[in-house]
Amino acid sequence: MPLLLGPFVRCRFSATLLVLWLVFAGFTCTGSEHATATLPAAFNDLLPHFLVEPEDEFIVKNKPVTLTCRSTPATQIYFKCNGEWVHQDDHLIERTIDPATALPIMQVTIDITRQQVEKIFGLDEYWCQCVAWSTTGTQKSQKAYIRIAYLRKNFEEEPQGKEVALDQEVLLRCHPPEGVPQAEVEWQRNEDVINPGNDLNFFITTDHNLVIKKARLADTGNYTCVAKNIVARRKSTSATVLVYVDGGWSEWSKWSACGADCSMWRSRECTQPSPGTGGKDCQGLDLQSLNCTSEQCPQTVSGAEDVALYVGMVAVALCLTLLLIVVVLVYRRKKEDLDSDVADSSILTTGFQPMGIKPSKPENSHLLTIQPDLTTTTTSYQGTLRSRHDATGKFSMTNGPLLDPLPNGSHTLHNGKLKSDPAEFVSRLSNQTYFKTLPRDVANTSYGTFNFLGGRLTIPSTGISLLIPPEAIPRGKIYEIYLTVQRKEDLRLPLAGCQTLLSPVVSCGPPGVVLSRPVILSMDHCSDACLDNWAVRLKKQNYEGTWEDVLLMGEELVSEPYYCQLEAETCRLFSEQLGTLALVGESLHMGAAKRLRLVLFSDAYCSTLEYNIRVYCMDDTQDVFKEVMQMERQLGGRLIDEPHILLFKDSYHNLRLSIHDMPQAHWRSKLLAGYQEIPFYHIWNGSQRYLHCTFTLERLSLSTCELTCQLCVWQVEGEGQSFSLDFNIAKDTRAVDAEFLLMDSSATALAGPSAFQIPYLIRQKICSSLDAPCPNGADWRMLAQRLKLERHMRFFASKASPTSVILDLWEAQHFYSGNINQLATVMADIGKQEAMIFLVSDGEC
Helix, strand or coil, rough: CCCCCCCCCCCCHHHHHHHHHHHHHHCCCCCCCCCCCCHHHHHHCCEEEEEECCCCCCECCCCCCCEEEEEECCCECCCCCCECCCCCCHHHHEEEEEECCCHHHHHHHHCCCHHHHHCCCCCCCEEEEEEEECCCCEEEECCCCEEEEEEEECEEEEECCCCECCCCCCCCCCECCECCCCEEEEEEEEECCCCCCCCCEEEEEECEEEEECCCCCHEEEEEEEEEECCCEECCCCCEEEEECCCCCCCEEEEECCCCCCCEEEEEECCCCCCEEEECCCCCCCCEEEEEECCCCCCCCCCCCHHHHHHHHHHHHHHHHHHHHHHHHHHHHHHHHHHHHHCCHHHHHHHHCCCCCCCCCCCCCCCCCCCCHHHHHHCCCCCCCCCCCCCCCCCCCCCCCCCCCCCCCCCCCCCCCEEECCCHHHCCCCCCCCCCCCCCHHHHHHHEECCCCCCEECCCCCCCCEEEECCCCCCCCEEEEEEEEEECCCCCCCCCCCCCCEEECCCEEECCCCCCCCCEEEECCCCCCCCCCCCCEEEEEEECCCCEEEEEEECCCCCCEEEEEEEEECCCEEECCCCEEEEEEECCCCCCCEEEEEEEEECCCCCCCCEEEEEEEEECCCHHHHHHHHHHHHHHHHHEEECCCCCCCEEECCEEEEEEECCCCCCCECCCCCCCECHHHHHCCCCCCCCEEEEEEEECCCCCCEEEEEEEEEEECCEEEEEEEEEEECCCCCCCHHHHHHHHCCCCCCHHHHHHCCCHHHHHHHHHHHHHHCCCCCHHHHHHHHHHHHHHHHHHHHHHCCCHHEEEEHHHHHHHCCCHHHHHHHHHHHCCCHHHHHHHHHHCCC
């Protein structure tokens, strides 16, 4: 047998030595023997192919790993690791013959130690592959990667404890420690492993988070995230989940028998279910009384006592009759004086004037801007300005009407302004039985007195307004209506799963008032306005204090008392009922996003080395922005950059904030970590609509006043915003004032014609002109198309006067920025210009 000197030397058996080769082919080479052999001539035309190729391995602690390579037919096999040949002395060789094919088989193994891998660890991955030779050519095996296995001790994110309502969805997040190979995750509850296959109420996401689909009382416990791989096993800190139960009311009991005081009683208990584990008690009355009828009232006197009772009753009746005659005489005299005032149209034009300055209207609105002479309407508005409530009392108040009557039973208005101050009005509301939870927040409440001419309520700087169209309040009635935005601490809106609050919680009332047509509530929302991403629901708080769904956006029925138009940033809600309302969105997939407004503040005055920058992350609605501005004004802060908008997606990823590029010679950050982080659910489903992070910086000298840096805010694996800051912390010492607060000086309440851009009589003429169907389509349908409202055609068509509803929506959209010339142009395009000119020239307007 010829001597082989290396992996590149090829040798052959001579034909005469074939028998000897077959005899010795089965021997095993070990130690320093060479990984070579020769093949008989019959196999010279075969390329080697691999029966076993090296596979990926992990080095655990200091234990070497073994790589194996087996090929047939092969004369030589050698390993190459990271491009370098492994020394032949490091190979262990075995030779056998395949009994089925009689082909020789060669197997080679090598050992890889931790030290070999660590030499290049961090620069590149360590890999090996084997190369097999035959007399015909060579073949290379696949690469096998050798990695050092480890599992770090600290979890990148650990589960946080939560208090959740019964049946609410719970998400516990876990990001296991970094490790090689990647750690597997299991969840434990009270040290018992959770198996989602056995309990379908549990679900573990692909990124290792635990979802409890509907929280049960039995799900209360300590939850632990466990990470493990071939190296170690790590446990997170335990997160306590407390499932609480809010109390529910039982059914009312039957009315009791009529008592001696001629009253009946019924009760109910907070037992279905009883509040538990910190849940709220039931809200509302648990005891009600009702006066009995005279037939049901038990008789307590008889005989002579009855006679005395009847005599006393007759005497009282005579006294009351005489008193009534005197009152009627006085009333008639005063009524004549007051009726003479009502006949003068000045009561309707001045008695319902705005409480503030009315915005100026553009000039040259010759078609629609002539103010009507309301004397033509006095014949249809009869009687004094007194409250004419139905006998059924649909105000759902237990302590009488909201308007305090004057001695003669009427209610007077002086120059359109209410005599009572806002604080007194809110105090009266909050004392009513149903309004015990109404906040005493005068700055965020507006109110006014309205009749059939309608009007408007606005909460300044919040984007919230209530339009009361003409004829919405029945003729002969006067309502005192309020509008307020609720704070989060006043109401806890129950949210579950992927639900999130998209709007402020707004109350308008009093609930139960009779409306002849819908009012329009306008408020901001913070969704991306793509209904393909959301299931948006309108929620209303009922008389018991619980929230119920009253509308699903996109599936509205024209017969329902609510209808909603969702614009890019605003929601216009048609409502035939007043109450407490809010928009709640449920994301349909991870592409759904909320708009966050990012606002930066700093200290207005800085006399120390430390300097703070506060970054607020809030829902992009004006009411939240106003609240933060007011709070910073009290803190003496100043706005240091324009607000930025960030789309925050339902991806379960947190929001991170970091600061960079500060001049190291003058400033340094006192933040220990590289970034700050706001958990996803604190933003998506948190109890606060704004959160903030504070960056504490330190200047190295009091003489340093210039600050330049880069502030980054981004959602992990999502969109981000970058703020380039460059300002002088000493010169610009302006506090948050009216310039930054965006103070809205417009009137909070406008009543009558001053609340609308379109004069009342012209509005009536437009409605009578366009309501009737026209063969060429020149009717209300064309008006809706020209105003880009055609998607609401079915809703408009369901109303007695479609044109009036369209004009109501136009008024709600364009009160501050509307161009009445533009509306006149639309009317002219429809072909109604001649009719409008006739109306103006005829003097009727």
